[in-house]
Amino acid sequence: MKRFEFVLSISSQQYLQYYRGSVRQVVAQSTTGATVQFPAALLTPFVTTAGISGRFVLTCEESGKGAELRRANL
Template identity: 60%
Template sequence: MTQFNFNLNISATEYLQYYRGQVKNVIASCQDGSTVQFPAGLLTPFVTSSGVRGSFVLTCDDSGKGAQLQRK
């Protein structure tokens, strides 16, 4: 399993682009300097009235499948 650690700070206004399907993927800079891309739908459980903010861990298998997102 591969893990990616990153912080997100997406305002509610910015998140509307994901919600409306105008943007389908999130690209985040990881704490180790790498970049990760994942489907925006994984953020849905973490959306609040102020958007999506916090530290997250994305876990997937070695081929990049079965992605799971958790708040740290």
């Protein structure tokens, strides 16, 4: 399994682009410097009225399939 940790700060206005489908992929830089790309739909459980903010962990198979996103435990 691959594991990527990163910080996101997406305003509610910015998230509307993902919600409306005009943007389908999120690109973030992991804490190790790797570029991570994943489906915006994975963010849905983390949306608040202020948007999305915090440290997250993305795990997936080596092939990139089966991606799961969760908040990082600090």
